[in-house]
Amino acid sequence: MTEPLTPPDLDLRDFQYMPIEITRLFGSQFHSLATDAEWRAGMILWLKSFHQVPAASIPDDDAALARLAEFGRDVRGWHKVRDVALRGWIKCSDGRLYHPVVADKALIAWIEKLGKRKSSEAGNAKRWGTTFDSTLIDNAISHAAGLLSALNPQSRTLSKKFVVASRCDPGGTKNDPGGTPADSPGGNPEIILVGSQEKDKGNGNGKGKGVNIARGAPAERPARAEASKPKRSKPATAPMPDRASPEFAALKAAFCDYGRTKQLPDQIIADEFEGFTGHHQAKGSVFADWAAAGQNWLRRARQFSQPRSGAPNGRPQI
Structure with missing residues (x-):
């Protein structure tokens, strides 16, 4: 007797659909021979067998089959459609009926x-x-x-x-x-590349990692040429100089000199320097060039202090 067509633990009750090949179904002898009642019963058994355990099987018991086929307790009505409704089902060694297409x-x-x-x-x-x-x-x-x-x-x-x-x-x-x-005399000589479903004759045109399943030899990839340019190292950074240090005095002098070249009033330069030092001390900032950082601060302050073009303040544009 035929062995079961599906594993005994095949459980698809969490699957809410079963694929059906439409052309294959309507071109089958079952479709051409079955009456309306037989066709309905056969289709119901296909669909319900998908949620049996094991899937694709049904019990070989007329009372149970009548209930599965939506005949309820009408076993006589089930017997009228039984032969055509069970067309294609095979009884296997576990005592259940299996359908190869559903399996x-x-x-x-x-x-x-x-x-x-x-x-x-x-x-x-x-x-x-x-x-x-x-x-x-x-x-x-x-x-x-x-x-x-x-x-x-x-x-x-x-x-x-x-x-x-x-x-x-x-x-x-x-x-x-x-x-x-694959290595046996009747084996398939084709090579299946892991990582894709494409087959090749061994010329390495697959899309995967190039592992030769038939021979077990990995396809080699050309090594990337190493960059000849040396890596640039980042300049060393340092926190803001201590206020009592000569470096802090030099920073303040450079800050004020740059502000004067931009024609900023001394009071604004002094206020901006206090804002600059207070801001970066609170953040714990580090810079490679604190003088350049001060110049950037003044440039941004100068941009924000310039009035925007357009209508005077308080008057809407028309």
Whole structure:
């Protein structure tokens, strides 16, 4: 008897939608043969099986199936549509019925769910500085990917980075999406580049890190040329000189001389110097050139003191 098509712990009850291939559905024999009641019952079973555990399965019991198909306790009514409504379902070794198309979609959703869980737990471990063992999640992803490859070997999900990385034999050889080791005689010789879903023949045109999954050889990148120019060192800074020091007197003299070159009155220069020294002493400022800092202070003070062009104060412009 066929083994179950999905893992026994596949739980998608937190998924609020199930993808449906419209062209595939309306081009199927089920759509062409089913009556309205049969079509409705079959579609309901597909959708409800997505939220069963394991997903994509339903019980092989007519009373339970009648309730799932919205027939309630009308088992006789269920028997009238049973054969067509259950078209495509397969009874597996666990005693439940599985639908390959629904199982394909459920496995894809399950693998994506496991991948997000792995990424989230790895991020939390990095954030809190703890260790994270992904062995259990990797094994679950590998198991689901093996089941998916049996149903749909061309599924794009099988070529995703975290899926390929989780599918590893005891010797450390990565397996191809079909489940066959790439180095075996029947293996896939193509190279899958980690970090992208693109395949290449080994010329390094992938978008990822360039890790050769088939051969295990990392693609080398050209080293960046080091800058030949020496780094410029920042000039040394110092706090404001002590008021009793000769340096402070020299700073005041330079400040006043610069203010006079700008034709500022002595009283304004004195007031600005007190404001300059008081401000930077309170902030604990440091400068490489305190004389230049004083000149910048005076330039800004002079700009703010100049009247703005336009109408006189107190008269609105027209």
